[in-house]
Amino acid sequence: SQTIHQWPATLVQPVGSPLSLECTVEGTSNPNLYWYRQAAGRGLQLLFYSVGIGQISSEVPQNLSASRPQDRQFILSSKKLLLSDSGFYLCAWSTGGPVLGYTFGSGTRLTVV
């Protein structure tokens, strides 16, 4: 069966520090991968999505970036965190595009202080 792993579960980082969040999927090949952010009291905001290795589409221009170095690995990064980067970061995957819906990882709660 397919599983998605996301870590860490919680993170407290100072303003201006770097960020690296990792997401890996098991049990499937060539998944579509997505990074979402959910700020307090707000909806899910799509940040990046990828349909293959090295293919990244950015939805929201900001100080975040994403990379997909391997088929089942998706990384979200920042060189310098802002207070506004605080939120609940969710990785999701799908096979064959959005038709069957997404499966989400357990999420990382990031607090920038």
Next chain:
Amino acid sequence: QKEVEQNSGPLSVPEGAIASLNCTYSDRVSQSFFWYRQYSGKSPELIMSIYSNGDKEDGRFTAQLNKASQYVSLLIRDSQPSDSATYLCAVDMNRDDKIIFGKGTRLHILP
């Protein structure tokens, strides 16, 4: 017009009653529709998907789709306190490779 709209709630429903959650979407060519449940502090969980007009039932859950009215709903029968959560409506807008989510409706089941 927002692409996927939901009433933010909270919607309070007595235990054992039917909870009705509604969602409208803007793009007429949308093909796939989803309901996710999100408990506080947890990630969203897919509970229903629907692709054609009409009703789709799964246990206590029924999804209803009306493409002409661009409307999708979720009914929860015999509501339980464990159903208290935020319910997210999501729509495949049939462009690019992404789903658009509504902001969710908070449901509170009163014991």
